[in-house]
Amino acid sequence: MRVVLAEDLFLLRQGLVQLLESYDFEIVAAVDNGPALLDALVTLSPEVAVVDVRLPPTFTDEGLQAALEARRRCPGLPILVLSQHVEQLYAKELLADASGGIGYLLKDRVLNSDQFVDDIRRVADGGTAMDPQVISQLLAGRSRREPLSMLTPREREVLKLMAEGCSNTAIAQRLIVSQGAVAKYTTSIFGKLDLAPADDSNRRVLAVLAYLNGTRVDVS
């Protein structure tokens, strides 16, 4: 799988290159600044990009801006954004186009390489990978509001995993329940939240995220 990597710290860049190569990814470009990243994204059209939010030359959110700009030019270009901190504000911006193929994770997640590589693959397939911290912030922010409070604790757990981007199979594995049970939970959640159930897992995640974000993006 062809990957573009953007990370300005040499050690971390090398570490990511080694990690991804050991999982048989092909690194087509490993850049260390915003303009080079945008250039690589647009000209090399990789199957997925792994991008650090903060990059030179401004050391602000250069990487995020490059990612958003690249997706404006090539809609749906799969990008996984990494950061030392997660902000709901950035998650909102990344999800705004509702076209999937987007990920936003803390750099800590790299420590669990199997899970991290799964996340990259899911994003490359047009899915989503949201950091659990983003999801718990979103849930905490809206927890006082109806109808989220009507969910049972178990349903909230399922909702959380769903929002992170997990498929029914993955949720079943994580919670150690049958797939049928997960399907029952999701149906009930969609019913309580008044969301249209969808088979396509990506649409499902986007619907949940849109709901949590309070943006109500129409994803159908």
Next chain:
Amino acid sequence: MNGVLEDMDAIAIANAHIRPALSRALQATGRGVVLAAAAVLSLALLVATTLATAFILLGVGVLLLPLLTPLVRRLTGLCRELAAHSGVAIATPYLPERPSEPGAVGWVQRCRSILTDPASWRDLLFLLLNVFVGFVLGLLPATLLVYAVEGLVLSSGFWMLIRESGVDFWYGFTPMNTWPRAALGALVSLAVFGIWVVAAPGVVAGHAHFAKALLGPGERALIASRMRHLSETRSDVINIQASELRRIERDLHDGAQARLVAIGMKLGAATRQLRTNPDVAETLLVDARNATANALEELRCLIRGIHPPVLAERGLEDAVRAIALESPIDVDITADVPGRLAAPAESAVYFAISELLTNVVKHANADRASIDLRHEDDALRAVVIDNGQGGADASVGTGLRGIERRCATFDGTFVLNSPEGGPTVAILELPCALYSPRTSSF
């Protein structure tokens, strides 16, 4: 039809222009009368204070001066207040009162601080001049009004009563002894009335400017108060900074540093067990990985407390949006800040707003808040309003005191208005320049 319309126009014009002018003139006249009374008091206080000062060497003055000075300052305070009504703001110039010892020593100390304050001597000069200036300027509007009313009353027919007693009453330059002359007198009195309406506020404002020249802080007092402010805020800054550094040091020492040591020890143990006991080694390695994640989380919190990444990356407006998103209550944000502020100001405003919002969530029992940020006239103004129960007091809460002090180091102001029952309004104003936004390269 036209006539009626014109009448209505005339009424509208009267309502819009004449009434306010009349009420302004009347209020000014009232203030003038008070000023004239103050002028009389000025004379009394001038004499008393001069005598007290002269008698200091005899000892009586040492007792009298500290008793008289508050009266003098109350009078000058009244003049400042009246000047404020005329739109002339006069700052209080006195040096702050130093604590004095009880007994005779205290009286001497108080005398000394009164006599060494230049503002006391300027007050005395004001008393001297005000005896004349205050009396004349103060009574002028009232005199004009009385004279105009007198003319109107006489020309309406009262002149005949006076005429019967055999005296010619002179009004202005005409004796009122025939109707045509009375009519002339009426015209003159109308003119006087007009002059009163136009001139009364100006005359009283004139006194305000005179008062400002003597009762406002002199250059020395201004510099002194500026120095006082600077040294106070400087020591605040030093203290705040030192305690922040201390906190960061402690957090790093007990947090990240300790965790790194633990991780290193786990890795060491894992290395030893690798050959002989691979299962134990694996557990140790997983532990080490989890400990790394915890250390990262701790560092993240620490960094947020020092300088939030979103503030560095996006500036004040988006950083405030980010706090609002994380708040459990609904927060509306309006902003007009076309650019970036200097980093210290940005950080100060950010932490102040963050603190205010935390207070709203913790204490106000509110479910909505609004934040307005805007940069106008070289100052940033942040207004935080909530619909909670009110009753917040800046002098009690240490957090609110902290915001006040941090603002002061930027020559900014923090005002809190929180009546019992709400709503609470907090206004933060910081003078600071605006830089063009640090645009990214796209």
